[in-house]
Amino acid sequence: DTEVTQTPKHLVMGMTNKKSLKCEQHMGHRAMYWYKQKAKKPPELMFVYSYEKLSINESVPSRFSPECPNSSLLNLHLHALQPEDSALYLCASSQDWASGRERFFGPGTRLTVL
């Protein structure tokens, strides 16, 4: 099973709202990632979690706050977003981040910020 699940599929929020994106994998992967993808662009890395600890923050604004409650779950908390943050948010997982093994993406959450 190479499935990563994400909820919700779609999210519309105002600039003053607080919302959360959720991601889950049951492949026993120890690395999990958040990506942002704008139309006609490749995915852009935001955060890397390794063994439930935040390893990499790619200079992401603090209005995005990741959380890893356990080895299977990854959340992305959103607060005071801007319209330019509207994008497809992708969660991914891999066995670990150093071995170069396959990275599997979830179906994504389509976020619209009004």
Next chain:
Amino acid sequence: QKEVEQNSGPLSVPEGAIASLNCTYSDRVSQSFFWYRQYSGKSPELIMSIYSNGDKEDGRFTAQLNKASQYVSLLIRDSQPSDSATYLCAVNVPNDYKLSFGAGTTVTVRA
């Protein structure tokens, strides 16, 4: 120079033909190479991974890797309309968390 470059699209091929996608990378120590397929509005789906020189076949897909020339390609044989998508080449360097993507090549298979 971009880290990963793909042949510019869009690429239009007739149904039943071979679609050929190319990707070059700049870092000689790259060790892992992936092709993702992404349908419009959907997430990237891993379709091929290749780690050593040569060809790797999976159904109608063949990935070819040449580390000396720093290129990796994807052939889609007997192209079907369902193959119409954007194909992303991705490359990983040892002990690096980054997965470097090319800009993608959009393929349209016309009936």
